[in-house]
Amino acid sequence: MKTEYRPYRARSMVNKLKHVDDWLWVSYTLNPYRGCAHLCVYCDARANQYGLSATFEQVVYCKENAVDALERQLPRLKRSIVSTGAVCDAYQPIEAEHRITRRILETLARHRFPVEVLTKSDLVLRDLDVLQEINGVAWAGVLFTITTFDPVVAGRFEPYAPSPERRLTALEQVAKAGLTTGVMLCPHLPGISDDEAQLEEVVGRAKDAGAQFVLHGGLTLKEGPQKARFLKALERYYPHLLPRYEELYGVGYSPRGEYALQVGRLAREICRRHGVPDRMSRPILPGEELLVNRRIAESLLLRAYEMELEGGAGHRIWAYRKAAWTVDELDESLADIYGREGMSGLTALPYIGSSIAEVISSLLEEIKGASKVRSRGRNRGRRQK
Ligand code: SF4
Numbered sequence: 001m002k003t004e005y006r007p008y009r010a011r012s013m014v015n016k017l018k019h020v021d022d023w024l025w026v027s028y029t030l031n032p033y034r035g036c037a038h039l040c041v042y043c044d045a046r047a048n049q050y051g052l053s054a055t056f057e058q059v060v061y062c063k064e065n066a067v068d069a070l071e072r073q074l075p076r077l078k079r080s081i082v083s084t085g086a087v088c089d090a091y092q093p094i095e096a097e098h099r100i101t102r103r104i105l106e107t108l109a110r111h112r113f114p115v116e117v118l119t120k121s122d123l124v125l126r127d128l129d130v131l132q133e134i135n136g137v138a139w140a141g142v143l144f145t146i147t148t149f150d151p152v153v154a155g156r157f158e159p160y161a162p163s164p165e166r167r168l169t170a171l172e173q174v175a176k177a178g179l180t181t182g183v184m185l186c187p188h189l190p191g192i193s194d195d196e197a198q199l200e201e202v203v204g205r206a207k208d209a210g211a212q213f214v215l216h217g218g219l220t221l222k223e224g225p226q227k228a229r230f231l232k233a234l235e236r237y238y239p240h241l242l243p244r245y246e247e248l249y250g251v252g253y254s255p256r257g258e259y260a261l262q263v264g265r266l267a268r269e270i271c272r273r274h275g276v277p278d279r280m281s282r283p284i285l286p287g288e289e290l291l292v293n294r295r296i297a298e299s300l301l302l303r304a305y306e307m308e309l310e311g312g313a314g315h316r317i318w319a320y321r322k323a324a325w326t327v328d329e330l331d332e333s334l335a336d337i338y339g340r341e342g343m344s345g346l347t348a349l350p351y352i353g354s355s356i357a358e359v360i361s362s363l364l365e366e367i368k369g370a371s372k373v374r375s376r377g378r379n380r381g382r383r384q385k
Pocket residue numbers: 036037038039040042043044045087088089120161
């Protein structure tokens with residue numbers, strides 16, 4: 001497949017998310033390229049919403065003015081984690097020559113902005129020095145997508161990306177360099193790469209290589225070019241699965257029925273067996289003033305995820321998510337509000353009713369208890385000197 005590369009002038013580089021992402025803990029996204037020459041068959045970037053559908057198979061646009069645009073934008077933004085590669089891989093082959101991602105990282109380092117890279121390429125190792133510099137002043141993490149180690153399946157669905165074996169070796173080096181690293185086991189494909197043996201191989205090998213977590217998730221198929229491209233490959237390689245996909249996806253974009261919950265629970269159970277979390281802990285950024293709010297928002301979002309895997313009621317799951325966003329976006333410490341006004345201070349906040357206020361108050365007590373224990377430990381240490 002011959003990809004054409006065209007220069008592109010970006011008006012801005014950083015997009016702000018409405019709420020913090022509870023998988024990756026990022027608040028901003030940034031894509032050095034529009035389009036991706038890895039051309040994974042299941043790639044969601046083909047979906048119409050990204051405006052790339054018409055050219056996705058042939059053209060990659062390179063944002064050559066990325067640094068200028070960033071220099072204008074960063075001073076106006078609150079420091080929080082920027083993700084690269086959420087839509088298009090920042091380390092696709094052209095990056096070896098263009099070095100746009102590297103220059104972006106250098107700019108983020110100058111502005112002390114934390115960064116999280118999500119990639120399928122070991123080219124990221126070239127930039128370990130800048131990532132370590134960012135990690136020293138803010139925070140940096142690198143996540144590798146590994147959906148399977150079956151070379152036939154990877155060859156069919158990720159034809160132009162570096163092999164999963166190379167990605168795993170790169171992960172090992174990122175871990176040795178002291179950066180946060182983990183695996184995105186997503187998407188697992190129904191009937192193709194969602195069986196226990198394949199999931200277990202990814203989780204076990206990721207853990208052994210130094211992954212601190214394995215995030216897992218299923219395939220979404222959006223009407224239009226993304227779904228059409230995927231179904232064409234399915235028809236070619238796995239025609240017997242077409243009725244199954246029709247039953248699972250029909251006209252929706254995520255699988256119907258119990259399927260997603262069953263695979264999600266299986267993946268979580270496998271992660272537990274291997275002693276690796278299936279959620280990423282929220283990074284602590286230097287100088288974080290509202291740490292308690294961040295931790296409580298994280299706990300509420302984790303509960304929402306657990307309820308989801310347990311098949312909990314949608315309105316309860318959304319109640320927890322909305323409460324978490326309220327807490328996360330407050331400008332004042334929740335501990336101060338609770339200390340001053342008690343439960344009524346919590347329930348006066350948007351989307352926090354009495355039952356979630358109870359949960360928050362016990363989380364606040366837990367945090368208070370833990371910090372008392374820590375400070376007693378510190379004092380004892382001082383007396384013994
Ligand atoms: S590497 Fe990621 S962005 Fe690139 S084609 Fe594959 S799924 Fe899409």
